Amino acid sequence: MGCLTLQRLVPALSLLGLVWTGAAAAEGLDGIAPYKMLRSLQFVQDSVVLGDHSAAEMQRFMLSTIDKRLREADASLFEEPRNVDAALIYAMSGGNPATLEFLVARDIDGNFDNRVTDALRKYLSGKGTLIAKTLGDMVTEYRDTKVAPYLALVAGNVMIPRDPAKALEFYDWARLTAPGTIVEEAALRRSLAVAVEGGMVDKAAAYANRYARRFLHSPYASQFADLFVQLVVEHNDSFDEAAIGATLVYMDVDRQREVYLRIARQAAIKGRNELARQAADKARLLSGTEDGADALAMLYGGLAGIPTSEVGAAIEAIAAIPDEILSPSDRALRDAAAAIAEEVVRKPELDSPAQAPEPSVALSNDASIPQAPATDEQQDPTAPASVPQSVSPDTAEAETVGNKDQDPEFRSFVDTGRSKLEAIDDLLKQEGIN
Numbered sequence: 353m354g355c356l357t358l359q360r361l362v363p364a365l366s367l368l369g370l371v372w373t374g375a376a377a378a379e380g381l382d383g384i385a386p387y388k389m390l391r392s393l394q395f396v397q398d399s400v401v402l403g404d405h406s407a408a409e410m411q412r413f414m415l416s417t418i419d420k421r422l423r424e425a426d427a428s429l430f431e432e433p434r435n436v437d438a439a440l441i442y443a444m445s446g447g448n449p450a451t452l453e454f455l456v457a458r459d460i461d462g463n464f465d466n467r468v469t470d471a472l473r474k475y476l477s478g479k480g481t482l483i484a485k486t487l488g489d490m491v492t493e494y495r496d497t498k499v500a501p502y503l504a505l506v507a508g509n510v511m512i513p514r515d516p517a518k519a520l521e522f523y524d525w526a527r528l529t530a531p532g533t534i535v536e537e538a539a540l541r542r543s544l545a546v547a548v549e550g551g552m553v554d555k556a557a558a559y560a561n562r563y564a565r566r567f568l569h570s571p572y573a574s575q576f577a578d579l580f581v582q583l584v585v586e587h588n589d590s591f592d593e594a595a596i597g598a599t600l601v602y603m604d605v606d607r608q609r610e611v612y613l614r615i616a617r618q619a620a621i622k623g624r625n626e627l628a629r630q631a632a633d634k635a636r637l638l639s640g641t642e643d644g645a646d647a648l649a650m651l652y653g654g655l656a657g658i659p660t661s662e663v664g665a666a667i668e669a670i671a672a673i674p675d676e677i678l679s680p681s682d683r684a685l686r687d688a689a690a691a692i693a694e695e696v697v698r699k700p701e702l703d704s705p706a707q708a709p710e711p712s713v714a715l716s717n718d719a720s721i722p723q724a725p726a727t728d729e730q731q732d733p734t735a736p737a738s739v740p741q742s743v744s745p746d747t748a749e750a751e752t753v754g755n756k757d758q759d760p761e762f763r764s765f766v767d768t769g770r771s772k773l774e775a776i777d778d779l780l781k782q783e784g785i786n
Contacts, residue, residue: 384421385429385432385434385435385438386418386421386422386425386429386435386438386439386442387432387434387435387437387438389414389417389418389421389438390418390438390441390442392414393411393414393415393418393442393445394441394445394533394534396410396411396414397411397445397533397534398532398533398534400534400570400571401533401534401537401567401570401571401572402532402567402569402570403569403570405571408571415442415445415446415447415448418438418442418447419442419447419448419451422439422442422451422455423451423454423455427458427459427460427461430455430459430461430463430464431461431463433463434498436463436464437497437498437499439451439452439455439464440452440464440468440469440472440499440502441498441499441502443472443476444472444499444502444503444505444506445502445534449473449476449477452469452472452473452476453473456469456473467486467490468490468494468499468503470483471483471486471487471490472506475487475506475509475510480506480509480510481510481513481514483510484507484510484511484514487503487506487507487510488507488511488518488522490503490507491503491504491507491522491525495529500529501525501526501527501529501530501533501535502526502535504522504523504525504526504529504539505522505523505526505535505538505539507519507522508520508521508522508523508526508539508542509542512546516546516549516550517550519542519546520543520546520547520555523539523540523542523543523546524539524543526538526539527539527540527543532566536566536567537563537566537567537570537572538572540559540562540563540566540567541563541567541572541575541576541579543555543559544556544559544560544563544576544579544580544583545579547559548579548582548583548586551587553583553587553590556579556583556587557583557590557591557595557599560576560579560580560583560599561598561599563576564576564580564599564600564602564603565602568602568603568607577607577610577611577614578614580599580611581611581614581615581618582618584596584615584627585615585618585619585622585624585627586622588619588624588627593630593634596615600612605638608638609635609638609639612631612632612634612635612638612649613631613632613635613648613649615627615628615631616628616629616631616632616635616648616649617648619631632649633649635648635649636649648678648682
């Protein structure tokens with residue numbers, strides 16, 4: 353264990369020891385300077401993003417403990433600049449924004465920089481875009497202080513709507529000045545999001561690779577996985593198997609399989625059929641003896657095969673998947689795919705009403721031919737000539753079909769088609785396609 357880690361571990365262990373001493377804990381905490389308590393919080397937060405999820409509960413406890421300490425601290429304590437920095441970092445690390453308001457309100461000696469506190473108060477209240485430039489200037493001014501990486505992270509957050517490229521610069525600066533910390537993890541993850549949304553494929557690939565190497569066990573890694581899948585599916589022309597593998601190589605088999613399944617699912621829904629097949633095949637190879645994972649790979653690979661000449665094999669693969677190993681959303685996806693595949697392979701019926709020749713109508717000026725009733729308003733010249741504007745589309749359809757409505761086979765065909773289309777429509781809405 354390195355010297356730096358030991359230095360950060362000692363305050364954390366000291367604080368934990370005080371916590372478990374019962375009634376003596378309150379007295380002990382009163383004697384600890386806020387900046388020392390903050391070091392313990394930073395250690396715990398960094399441990400969480402490095403994979404120690406058991407520290408999450410301690411993080412919540414320490415945030416509340418530091419909050420209490422800051423509110424009860426004598427004003428003279430903030431004559432020490434490190435305690436001022438601790439209060440600011442606490443506010444930017446998930447602390448109670450009202451505590452910063454409280455400290456600033458009673459700061460009669462000017463220990464807090466009003467420019468920084470005012471900017472942070474606006475940011476924490478959701479008005480960060482109003483002070484984007486101010487925060488950017490502060491990052492430069494405070495670059496050699498403990499608060500600098502946190503200010504850079506905040507500046508990147510507020511700069512995204514105005515200048516994504518500038519936001520990436522702030523994120524880069526934040527992570528390079530606070531390596532191995534929760535600041536670097538957040539900066540990398542948000543950089544990936546900005547690059548993916550902005551179509552910066554090369555940058556996004558580099559951020560994804562770096563995140564996979566450093567923070568794969570973070571509790572926020574699922575967000576990274578979603579962003580990586582989005583990157584691969586939306587920019588699949590820029591990613592071959594080797595490019596995907598360059599990032600996934602840092603993952604264990606289970607995580608690799610999960611990512612390939614996500615890629616296959618999204619690619620199938622988006623119509624990236626070749627990518628869906630490749631990802632499904634890769635997931636199937638990694639599934640081992642897990643029937644559930646193998647079934648999902650078959651489902652997503654089958655979806656990709658429906659629009660191809662392999663539709664028959666796709667139908668068989670999809671139909672063989674048991675309901676009980678699929679989630680409700682995947683069952684709906686399977687049913688919709690099966691309905692589409694059924695229509696693809698359905699043979700046309702020669703005696704079906706849909707195949708009947710159109711009746712010929714002789715054009716005539718004979719006054720005995722019924723005419724559309726006259727209207728006071730001028731008719732739309734783009735409207736179909738055979739359907740008066742005063743007639744609704746449903747009525748027009750009924751009149752056009754005529755006696756076909758009396759044919760039970762035809763009626764069943766129409767109703768079945770409509771129900772399948774509605775089911776597919778609902779599914780796509782659920783997936784966010786519409």
